[in-house]
Amino acid sequence: MDVSHILDGLNPAQREAVTAPPGPMLVLAGAGSGKTRVLVHRMAWLIQVEGVSPFSLLAVTFTNKAASEMRHRVEALQQMPVSGMWVGTFHGLAHRMLRTHWKEANLPQAFQVLDSDDQLRMVKRVLRTLELDETRWIPKMITGFINARKDEGLRAQHIDSGGDPVQQQLLRIYTAYEVACQRAGVVDFAELLLRTLELLRDNQELRAHYRSRFRHVLVDEFQDTNTIQYAWVRLLAKDKSGQNGNTGAHLFIVGDDDQAIYGWRGARVENIHSFKKDFPDCLMVRLEQNYRSTSTILNAANALISRNDDRLGKNLWTQGEQGEPIQLYAAFNEQDEARYVIDSIKRWLEQGNARSDVAILYRSNAQSRLFEEQLMMDGLPYRVYGGLRFFERAEIKDALAYLRLLANRADDGSFERVINQPTRGIGNKTVEQLRELAKDMNTSMWKAAEYLVQQPGLTARAGNALKGFLQLVESMQQTVEKLPLHEQTEHVIQHSGLLTHYSQEKGEKAEARVENLQELVNAARGFDFHNSDVIEMDMLTAFLAHAALEAGDAQAEAWEDCVQLMTLHSAKGLEFPLVFICGVEEGLFPSERARSEGGRLQEERRLCYVGITRARQHLVLTYAERRRLYGKDYYPMPSQFLGEIPSEYIQDVRFGSGKQVVRNTGSVQQSAGNGIMIGQRVMHQKFGEGMVTNCEGQGSHARVEVNFRNSGSKWLVLAYANLQLL
DNA sequence: ATGTAGTTTATTTTT
DNA sequence: TAAACTACAT
Numbered sequence: 001m002d003v004s005h006i007l008d009g010l011n012p013a014q015r016e017a018v019t020a021p022p023g024p025m026l027v028l029a030g031a032g033s034g035k036t037r038v039l040v041h042r043m044a045w046l047i048q049v050e051g052v053s054p055f056s057l058l059a060v061t062f063t064n065k066a067a068s069e070m071r072h073r074v075e076a077l078q079q080m081p082v083s084g085m086w087v088g089t090f091h092g093l094a095h096r097m098l099r100t101h102w103k104e105a106n107l108p109q110a111f112q113v114l115d116s117d118d119q120l121r122m123v124k125r126v127l128r129t130l131e132l133d134e135t136r137w138i139p140k141m142i143t144g145f146i147n148a149r150k151d152e153g154l155r156a157q158h159i160d161s162g163g164d165p166v167q168q169q170l171l172r173i174y175t176a177y178e179v180a181c182q183r184a185g186v187v188d189f190a191e192l193l194l195r196t197l198e199l200l201r202d203n204q205e206l207r208a209h210y211r212s213r214f215r216h217v218l219v220d221e222f223q224d225t226n227t228i229q230y231a232w233v234r235l236l237a238k239d240k241s242g243q244n245g246n247t248g249a250h251l252f253i254v255g256d257d258d259q260a261i262y263g264w265r266g267a268r269v270e271n272i273h274s275f276k277k278d279f280p281d282c283l284m285v286r287l288e289q290n291y292r293s294t295s296t297i298l299n300a301a302n303a304l305i306s307r308n309d310d311r312l313g314k315n316l317w318t319q320g321e322q323g324e325p326i327q328l329y330a331a332f333n334e335q336d337e338a339r340y341v342i343d344s345i346k347r348w349l350e351q352g353n354a355r356s357d358v359a360i361l362y363r364s365n366a367q368s369r370l371f372e373e374q375l376m377m378d379g380l381p382y383r384v385y386g387g388l389r390f391f392e393r394a395e396i397k398d399a400l401a402y403l404r405l406l407a408n409r410a411d412d413g414s415f416e417r418v419i420n421q422p423t424r425g426i427g428n429k430t431v432e433q434l435r436e437l438a439k440d441m442n443t444s445m446w447k448a449a450e451y452l453v454q455q456p457g458l459t460a461r462a463g464n465a466l467k468g469f470l471q472l473v474e475s476m477q478q479t480v481e482k483l484p485l486h487e488q489t490e491h492v493i494q495h496s497g498l499l500t501h502y503s504q505e506k507g508e509k510a511e512a513r514v515e516n517l518q519e520l521v522n523a524a525r526g527f528d529f530h531n532s533d534v535i536e537m538d539m540l541t542a543f544l545a546h547a548a549l550e551a552g553d554a555q556a557e558a559w560e561d562c563v564q565l566m567t568l569h570s571a572k573g574l575e576f577p578l579v580f581i582c583g584v585e586e587g588l589f590p591s592e593r594a595r596s597e598g599g600r601l602q603e604e605r606r607l608c609y610v611g612i613t614r615a616r617q618h619l620v621l622t623y624a625e626r627r628r629l630y631g632k633d634y635y636p637m638p639s640q641f642l643g644e645i646p647s648e649y650i651q652d653v654r655f656g657s658g659k660q661v662v663r664n665t666g667s668v669q670q671s672a673g674n675g676i677m678i679g680q681r682v683m684h685q686k687f688g689e690g691m692v693t694n695c696e697g698q699g700s701h702a703r704v705e706v707n708f709r710n711s712g713s714k715w716l717v718l719a720y721a722n723l724q725l726l
Numbered sequence: 727a728t729g730t731a732g733t734t735t736a737t738t739t740t741t
Numbered sequence: 742t743a744a745a746c747t748a749c750a751t
Contacts, residue, residue: 063740091741115741189741224740265739364737386739423727549741569738591737607738630736631742733747 006044006077010037017285018042020252022050022216024237024282026275027254030316031301031613032292032575035254036066039218040073042252043085046216047078055084056215058236058249062224064089064550066573070220086214090229091189092549094196098187099537099545101206105199108185110408110541113548117392119143119188122413126177129439137173146174150190151226151266153197184412184444193228200235211236211247222255222275226266234278251279257312258305261569261607264600272312290316290613292575294323297619300649301612307644308602316613325651327620328642334583334624338370341580341622342378345563348578348618355381359564359576361611363589367582368565375563385566390552395502395513396520400547402492406477407540410444422501425465430458446470472496485539486525493517523552568611579615581608584623585636608641621650681726687711689726 007015014034017027018041029035043059046052061067071087086093095113098105114122123139123146149159156174161167181187187195200207217236219225225233238248253275260269276282290298298316305311331337345358360371368384375382390396398421401414408414420426438448452458453467476495480488493499502513527543537545564576568589583589590604612619621642627634642650680692690708706723707713716723 089741095741113741116739192741262739264737366736427727551741567738588737593737628742727751729749729751731747731749733745735745736743 001049003045003049006041006048010034010041011289013285013287013289014038014041017287018045019049020283020285022250024250024275024279025252026272026282026284027252027287028284028312028314029254029256029287030290030314031256031259031610032290033287033316034289034291035220035256035287036070036073038287039220039252039254040070040077042218043070043074044077047082052215053084054082056213057085057218058093058214058216059085059087059218059220060090060093060233061087061220062089064092066220067092089549090225090232091192094192094232095545095549097196097199097210098192101199101203104203104206105195106182107187107195108408108410111185111187112404112408112411112414112541113192113545114181114186114188114413115392115548115551116143116189117397118186118413118548121417122180122184122186122188123173123177125412125416125435126173126180129180129435130173130176132169132173137169142170142173142177145170146177147188147190148266149174150188150194151228153194153228153231155194180412183410185408185410186413190228193232197228197232197235200232207235208247211249214249216252217249218252218254220254222253223257223260223269223272224255224262224267225271226268227271230268230271230274237279240279240281251275251282256314258308258314258606259572259610261572261603261610263603273310286314288314288316290318291320292616293318293613294321294617296323296325296649297612297615300326300619300645301609303646303649304605304612304641304644305609308605323617326645326649327618327653328650329620329622330638330652330654331622331624333626334367334370334628337582337622337624338374341371341582341620342374342380344580344620345380345578346378349380353577355561355563357577358580359566359571359574359578359614360580360582361566361568361571361614362582363568363591363607364583365567367588371565371582381562383562383564385564385570390516390519390523391547392551393513393516395498395516396547398498399489399493399496399517399520400544402473402476402496402498403489403540404544405446405473406480406488406492407544409446409473412438412445415445418496419469422497424469424497425461426469427462430462430466433458485527485543486521488540489524490521493520568607571614572610575614575616577616578618578620579611580620580622581611582622583627584621584639584642585627586639587634587636588627589639590641605641605644608639682706683724683726684708684716687714 007018010018014037017025017038027035027038029038039059043057046057047054059067059070061070067088071082071085074085074087075081086096088096098107098111102109102111120139120143123142124134127134127137127139127142149156156171156178159167159171161171181191200210214236217233219233233251236249237251255272257269257272260267263269276284293301295318298318302315329337329340331340341360348358349355362368365386372382372384391400398418401417404411404414405418416431419431434445434448434452437452438445441448441451449466449470453463453470458466472495476492480491483491499514499517502510502517505513524543527546568581586595589608590601594600594604623636623638623642625635627636678692678694681689682692683689684706687706687708688710690706692704693707693713694705704723705713705715
């Protein structure tokens with residue numbers, strides 16, 4: 001059989017991974033080493049050479065983007081659509097299983113998925129029914145608590161409060177939240193995973209079914225898996241003991257422990273170490289040849305990351321060019337930083353380069369503002385990543401809430417969201433009454449409302465308003481039932497009054513909202529859900545699930561040919577010929593929190609590693625010597641990460657090009673770079689003779705405290721102080 | 727219901 | 742500092 005189209009162009013390590021015999025496999029894939037390529041070719045290899053049916057392949061990723069890219073690339077290599085293969089995110093696949101086995105999972109058929117905003121609202125409502133103070137039990141912290149527990153696979157009943165009253169209360173809330181979700185027929189993100197895990201764990205028949213179906217499970221970005229995701233993968237894996245007969249999948253795990261940057265949201269790099277222990281016979285391949293960056297950039301990245309402990313170890317190399325040194329610009333302040341960055345971009349663009357080939361990376365979103373202002377002044381189009389995504393916008397969520405209510409009357413969250421949106425004279429009082437009643441009757445607010453309108457109790461006005469709402473939903477349901485999805489959507493935004501409501505609002509924002517609502521109809525029209533497998537899901541339910549699981553892009557506009565602005569986190573997986581990493585200062589990057597909380601520096605360093613390895617040809621690092629933050633001036637030290645990059649790869653461009661910095665990586669307590677030590681006697685043009693009594697920072701922008709014989713103690717920036725050594 | 731004055735808060739984010 | 746949120750009055 002001719003396998004050249006699968007193996008041609010692969011390097012030996014990639015080839016080894018792609019052609020590996022069945023069995024547990026760990027691929028340590030460095031940045032830019034062709035990771036996706038290996039995954040895709042492995043799948044093609046399994047199908048075409050090993051004769052594995054696509055039906056028995058399962059590939060898991062973290063983002064929808066990665067999943068669809070993978071699917072497309074496999075199909076391209078296959079030169080035909082591959083059906084039966086499961087490719088998706090952990091959440092998407094879990095959702096799929098729950099849809100198929102909703103009965104076994106103890107869910108209503110029309111169950112809905114809560115996004116994080118829905119979840120927060122749900123928690124707030126639970127707190128209200130428990131009559132707890134929101135300032136004491138902060139909703140955000142509660143969702144954090146619940147999600148963290150679920151991500152660890154823990155239900156409230158599994159957790160021992162240890163008698164701690166706070167813990168007890170949290171567990172009480174957790175339990176009440178669970179009950180509320182179950183009754184409303186809604187499932188949050190973490191629940192998708194936990195429910196599926198429990199389903200497979202407790203239902204021997206289903207477990208056996210999937211274990212015999214999936215012969216190969218491939219996992220991307222394994223360093224980002226959390227406890228429950230790894231447990232899920234293990235449940236499907238062939239185990240050595242043979243307890244489960246000859247069923248179970250061969251695992252093909254791809255990851256990079258050096259790029260683990262999501263520990264703060266429950267990802268466990270340790271899983272990558274556990275994998276070696278759990279599957280002792282696993283093979284390990286390192287992909288270290290990099291096809292992206294210059295050797296200068298790679299060397300800098302290697303040197304930096306080598307400071308971390310407990311690495312599996314990896315050294316990126318390239319056959320490519322050495323490239324230019326990394327530029328380091330010490331800005332006077334954040335304005336100067338932005339000015340320098342945008343000026344550099346303009347120069348680079350004048351050489352005929354594309355705007356979309358430039359990325360400005362920063363640690364926190366707030367940093368984008370100054371760059372935006374400067375870009376605006378220079379008339380350069382730009383795109384800022386992040387912000388609200390399409391399906392997360394208020395007007396869209398309103399419309400979806402109506403649709404959800406049509407699909408599932410028990411969905412109290414949606415009920416509350418739209419009962420008075422647009423305003424129809426149903427005030428807080430009535431809603432409060434409904435909430436109480438629903439609680440007492442142990443039923444949904446919808447049912448409570450149906451009951452309440454039959455009773456006296458309400459004022460005529462409130463009663464009529466409520467009746468009107470109930471009738472509105474019922475009549476929408478009736479007209480819409482047999483219509484195609486986009487007409488359902490259109491009908492709902494029209495007749496709910498949402499469209500009128502938003503078109504009456506003034507301002508640019510309102511215009512955008514109306515456009516978004518119209519765009520929602522288009523999205524519904526374009527939504528194609530192929531009921532290829534046996535999933536009992538109607539179009540509407542599928543669309544609503546899609547909205548929750550795939551929140552869409554942040555903006556609909558075309559933004560090719562824009563300068564790209566994003567956080568270091570969102571840059572993961574991307575690459576650009578020219579990269580700026582800005583605000584490389586202690587307190588910003590690494591962040592103050594990471595500095596003060598022990599053990600979090602390593603993840604910051606990995607983040608820096610991720611940032612550096614985004615650059616193909618040119619990398620520019622900048623920091624400000626003065627930064628205004630929260631209304632106060634700070635004089636931060638340059639980031640310690642700068643000192644961890646060997647100076648030979650760095651060119652300081654503060655005073656034009658060509659000046660090489662002598663960087664001192666020793667203790668800053670004693671030495672401030674350029675060999676100036678505490679105790680050094682110096683001469684200053686103006687202040688005269690003095691002695692260095694203190695210093696901080698490294699390199700030419702370190703500051704020294706000099707005690708002058710005649711004019712007292714002063715802090716001076718070495719680079720400008722022009723001190724003469726005595 | 728909506729605007730205003732006062733208060734709080736200020737990593738990172740996908741599903 | 743400034744945005745986002747809250748409480749309160751209209």
